[in-house]
Each structure stands twice: as C-alpha cells, then as structure tokens.
Amino acid sequence: MKTKQILMLALFGTVLVGCSESDLVSDATNSELSQNEMAINFAGGANKMTRATSNTGTVAEMLDGQFKIYGVKGASTTFNDVFKNYILWNATIATTSNPDGDWEYVGTTEQEYGSDGQKIGQNQTIKYWDYSTSEYHFVAGSPVANFTYTKNANGDIASAEVTGLAGHLNPNTGTAITTNPVYIADPVKVAKANYNQDVTFNFKRQQTFVRVGIFETIPGYSISDIKFYTMSGTNWVAPSANKNIVLASKTANYFQGATNGKAIVTYDWTTPSYTFDYEQDGLTQAQNWYGGAMTGVPATTSTETDVDDLYGTDADMAATGYFTVIPMKSAAEAQPMLIKCDYTLTAEDGNGETIKVTGATAAIPAAFCKWNPNTSYTYLFKISDNTNGTTGNPDDNDPEGLFPITFDAAVIAEQSGTEQGTITTVTTPSITTYQQGSVTAEGIKYTTNKAIYVTAQNDETGALYPLSALTSTPALGMVQVYQLAGEMTEADLQLTAPTTTVTTTIGAADFVINGQTVAAGNYMTFTPNTAGYYAVRYYTAANASTYKVIKVE
Numbered sequence: 001m002k003t004k005q006i007l008m009l010a011l012f013g014t015v016l017v018g019c020s021e022s023d024l025v026s027d028a029t030n031s032e033l034s035q036n037e038m039a040i041n042f043a044g045g046a047n048k049m050t051r052a053t054s055n056t057g058t059v060a061e062m063l064d065g066q067f068k069i070y071g072v073k074g075a076s077t078t079f080n081d082v083f084k085n086y087i088l089w090n091a092t093i094a095t096t097s098n099p100d101g102d103w104e105y106v107g108t109t110e111q112e113y114g115s116d117g118q119k120i121g122q123n124q125t126i127k128y129w130d131y132s133t134s135e136y137h138f139v140a141g142s143p144v145a146n147f148t149y150t151k152n153a154n155g156d157i158a159s160a161e162v163t164g165l166a167g168h169l170n171p172n173t174g175t176a177i178t179t180n181p182v183y184i185a186d187p188v189k190v191a192k193a194n195y196n197q198d199v200t201f202n203f204k205r206q207q208t209f210v211r212v213g214i215f216e217t218i219p220g221y222s223i224s225d226i227k228f229y230t231m232s233g234t235n236w237v238a239p240s241a242n243k244n245i246v247l248a249s250k251t252a253n254y255f256q257g258a259t260n261g262k263a264i265v266t267y268d269w270t271t272p273s274y275t276f277d278y279e280q281d282g283l284t285q286a287q288n289w290y291g292g293a294m295t296g297v298p299a300t301t302s303t304e305t306d307v308d309d310l311y312g313t314d315a316d317m318a319a320t321g322y323f324t325v326i327p328m329k330s331a332a333e334a335q336p337m338l339i340k341c342d343y344t345l346t347a348e349d350g351n352g353e354t355i356k357v358t359g360a361t362a363a364i365p366a367a368f369c370k371w372n373p374n375t376s377y378t379y380l381f382k383i384s385d386n387t388n389g390t391t392g393n394p395d396d397n398d399p400e401g402l403f404p405i406t407f408d409a410a411v412i413a414e415q416s417g418t419e420q421g422t423i424t425t426v427t428t429p430s431i432t433t434y435q436q437g438s439v440t441a442e443g444i445k446y447t448t449n450k451a452i453y454v455t456a457q458n459d460e461t462g463a464l465y466p467l468s469a470l471t472s473t474p475a476l477g478m479v480q481v482y483q484l485a486g487e488m489t490e491a492d493l494q495l496t497a498p499t500t501t502v503t504t505t506i507g508a509a510d511f512v513i514n515g516q517t518v519a520a521g522n523y524m525t526f527t528p529n530t531a532g533y534y535a536v537r538y539y540t541a542a543n544a545s546t547y548k549v550i551k552v553e
Contacts, residue, residue, distance in 0.1 A: 067142035070149040070157050073133040079155035086124050087144050097126045103370050125250035129195040137269060140185035140201045152257035160265040161471045167207060167259025167326030168316040171290045176315040177259050182206050184265055187272040208374040211321040212245045212291035213310040215299035216383040223297035223383060229340040230288045239342055245291035245312060251335045253285035256326040292317055302380045303443035327373045334370035334516045336462020337380060363430050363462035365455055367516040378439060384490060399423040430459040431536055431548040446552045448531055456523045456538050464522040469506055474539045481526045484533040490547045498535050502526050528552040
C-alpha cells in the first residue's frame with residue numbers, strides 16, 4: 001500500500017523568539033523602554049514539512065503566509081490578554097517586532113495576507129516580555145479566518161472553534177469540494193526562565209491524504225469492465241454501474257466526509273496538549289469510501305506515472321492522485337478495510353477471448369486502516385494471475401482461482417497492496433508487508449538494509465493469523481522468505497518452488513504501526529541485503545503454499 005501509511009506524521013515549527021536583559025513591563029510603547037529591552041517577535045526558523053502533506057517549501061508557503069495567535073500571561077488562577085486574536089503575516093522588512101524579516105504582527109493599516117490576496121484591518125501593537133508575571137500561554141492556527149478562540153473564567157485560553165474543514169467521501173463528477181489546508185499548533189507554555197529563549201509552534205494539518213490505485217500483471221491479458229462491491233451491514237452488495245474504487249468496512253459510519261465541517265479544539269495546559277473533536281452535525285458518515293473511477297486497469301506497475309491509469313479520476317482528486325479526507329474519529333478503533341470486485345480479462349492476441357473473474361476480495365489489516373491527521377496513505381492493489389476470484393459461477397461453487405493454461409496448470413491467488421509504507425498482497429490468506437519510508441512519489445519502493453515486516457490475514461475480515469518459523473515438517477501458518485535469481489510471478493513459484501532462503505525472525509514483542517498494535521507472534525521480519533526479487537511463502541497446509549513477490553531496489 002502506499003502509507004503512503006508509512007504513516008507519516010510531520011510537524012513543522014515557526015519560531016517565537018524573545019529575550020531580555022532586564023525586567024520588562026508589558027504593553028508599553030517603544031519610547032518607554034530602554035534599548036536593552038526586547039520585544040516578543042516571531043521568526044521563521046522551521047524545517048520543511050515532509051510527505052505528510054502536499055504542501056512543500058518554506059514555512060510561509062506551507063501556512064499560505066499567515067496564521068492567527070492568541071496569547072495570555074498570568075498564573076494558574078488569573079490570566080490576561082496579551083495577543084488577542086493577532087494575525088501574523090509573512091513580511092520581508094525587518095522591524096523591532098520582526099527582526100528577521102519573517103513574521104510581522106504590528107500594524108495599524110489594512111494588511112494583505114494569503115495567496116488569494118485577502119485583506120484584514122489591523123490594529124495590533126508591539127508586545128514585550130513581562131517579568132512580573134510567571135508564565136505565558138500561546139495557541140495558533142491557520143488560515144486565520146478558520147479559528148475563533150474562547151477563554152475560560154480564569155482568562156486562560158480554553159478552546160477554539162475551527163471551521164472550513166472538508167474531506168472527500170463519495171464519488172464526485174461535478175465541482176471539486178474546497179479542501180483548503182487547516183493547521184493547528186500544539187499549545188505553548190512559556191515559564192519565566194524561558195522568556196529569553198526560542199518558543200516553537202508545531203503545526204499539524206488536520207486533514208488526511210488517501211489514494212487508492214490498481215494495476216495488473218497478467219501476461220497476455222488486459223482488464224476491462226472492473227466493478228466494485230459496496231458493503232451494507234455485514235453483507236456485500238453486488239456492483240452497480242459505478243466504476244469508482246470502493247474501500248468498505250464492516251463497521252457502520254466508519255468513514256467521514258464534509259464540505260464545510262466544524263471542530264472544537266480543547267486545550268489542556270497541564271501537559272500542554274490539545275484534543276480535536278469534529279462536530280458531528282457537519283459531517284457525513286458512511287460504511288463505504290470511494291476513490292477514483294476506473295474505466296479499466298491500464299496500469300501495469302505500482303510506479304505508473306500516469307495518475308489516471310493507476311488511481312482513476314474524480315473531481316476531488318489532486319494531480320498526485322490523493323484525496324483530502326476527514327480523519328477517523330479519535331475514539332474509533334481501527335477496523336479492516338475490504339475491497340471486492342469483478343472484472344473481465346481480454347486476450348491481447350486479437351482473437352477476442354474474454355474471461356470473467358467474479359468476487360476477487362482483499363482485506364487490509366486493521367493496523368493500516370485508521371486515518372490519522374497530517375498523514376498520507378496509499379493503497380495499491382495488484383491483480384495478477386494469482387486471484388481468489390472465480391472465473392465460473394459463484395452460485396455453482398466453481399473453484400476460486402485463475403488457472404493459467406500451461407502444461408503444468410497452477411492455481412494462484414490475487415494480489416493487493418496497501419500503503420502507508422506498506423503493501424498488502426491479497427492471496428488466501430492475504431499477505432501484508434511493511435517497510436518504513438517505502439512510499440515515494442512514484443509508488444512504493446522497498447530498499448536494501450532496512451527491515452521489512454510481514455503479516456498474514458484473513459482475506460475477508462483482515463484478522464491476523466499467528467506465524468511460525470518454517471521447520472523440516474511444514475504446517476499451517478509457517479512462513480519463510482526466499483531470494484530469487486530473477487523476476488518471477490506468484491504463478492511461477494507455484495510451478496518452481498524457490499530454494500535460496502533468507503534469515504527471518506518471528507516478532508517477539510508487540511509492534512505498533514499507525515497507533516495500532518500487531519501482537520507478538522503475528523508478524524515476521526527480514527532484512528534484504530541486496531537488490532532484487534524476494535518471495536514470502538506462507539503455508540496454507542503441509543503441502544500447499546501461497547506466495548507474495550517483493551521487489552527490492
């Protein structure tokens with residue numbers, strides 16, 4: 001998959017700088033202070049954001065040149081305003097309040113901010129550290145128009161209402177929903193001893209990025225007429241004419257969407273920290289989430305550069321294939337996400353032969369299925385000549401599997417990939433592999449000298465199976481990794497079993513990914529030392545196996 005879970009949670013900072021060589025009084029004018037006394041000022045000294053957001057560049061570019069702060073000073077029982085809904089904008093002229101020429105907050109005339117040239121009337125004055133008070137509290141958010149701050153009875157900052165939150169949920173062939181980035185900073189508490197030290201705001205984007213792609217590697221055939229099932233309750237609903245990729249859950253209202261949602265940020269100054277809760281009235285909830293529409297499956301690799309070929313099309317989709325989505329509810333437990341489809345294979349030799357595959361199914365394990373804020377997820381499903389769908393009539397109990405017509409016929413199973421730094425291969429059972437940092441702009445790429453984690457799960461429920469090391473007497477649940485001499489498919493390995501083993505380790509401690517725990521004994525790790533192709537083998541019985549092939553670069 002593409003996670004894109006690793007899951008990547010990225011923080012970036014804007015720096016609030018203040019220093020003093022003598023006691024200061026607050027809210028005084030410049031003429032009333034000696035030159036040794038320093039103003040509270042803001043500077044842009046942050047690192048770039050990582051793939052956790054589509055925004056890149058400087059801090060100013062990521063925040064669109066503006067953010068709003070609220071700051072108070074006092075003690076545990078009484079606080080007073082210092083920065084009351086102050087707007088900071090990116091400026092290039094150095095001033096007393098902006099010595100580095102980055103973030104300005106002093107203004108008495110209308111100021112322009114943001115890429116769309118919005119203007120706001122300013123009446124903001126310079127501020128100085130006040131050593132007669134014991135601490136300051138600061139909060140921040142961007143864009144400025146999306147945040148309304150509220151104080152408690154003691155005058156401290158209690159919460160903020162955030163508006164303008166949007167996220168894709170349903171197919172959209174019309175006008176794209178507006179998904180402007182909304183950032184919230186961790187609250188900052190500054191004690192007197194640190195008045196002359198840097199204070200950093202760490203912003204997180206509250207939306208999530210998700211993309212789902214499909215590619216195929218069946219030699220001699222192309223895929224057309226692909227249709228996806230939805231789920232209602234615990235039952236699958238047969239495909240309609242809708243061509244959009246569907247991620248389904250057995251949990252009602254697992255996915256959330258919005259066009260102009262609201263949320264409440266509640267601040268805790270003991271930690272300090274915050275909680276973020278969506279107002280349910282502004283959300284649409286559903287059991288199924290829709291990706292791009294696929295007229296067929298033209299992509300043949302996970303690194304296909306044509307976004308339409310790999311991820312389909314939809315009005316809400318970005319040029320990179322990502323949708324902006326609303327994160328999962330903070331209290332929700334992660335649940336497996338399922339995908340089920342029918343498709344038609346058409347021979348490429350010109351004779352018009354077709355084969356109908358019905359009910360190919362994959363399950364993404366729960367550990368990779370909770371969409372967190374400021375995180376990117378990519379799920380890639382590979383359709384190979386290893387499918388768990390049937391080419392016959394499911395009602396007649398025709399066997400599952402695409403049977404290559406060879407002199408040594410082999411039964412194989414389909415593949416699918418999920419990504420957050422992970423790839424899920426759907427066989428029977430499905431096999432998921434995960435390597436941190438494997439997500440790239442081109443797709444999922446595994447690299448040498450870094451551990452790869454492996455799990456096996458029920459392809460209908462996502463429940464993980466216990467794993468054990470291979471012994472001289474193979475049995476259900478045993479796993480082994482092999483290094484291959486060259487490129488091979490899962491079908492090839494059914495005909496010619498691999499022999500060059502790679503050292504593997506069954507996980508002896510719980511492994512946490514995306515905030516979810518994979519219990520000890522339910523995963524295996526191995527570290528590829530050289531580039532090439534590797535095969536994960538899972539024994540479904542003493543004399544039967546399923547495979548997943550991994551390319552390492």
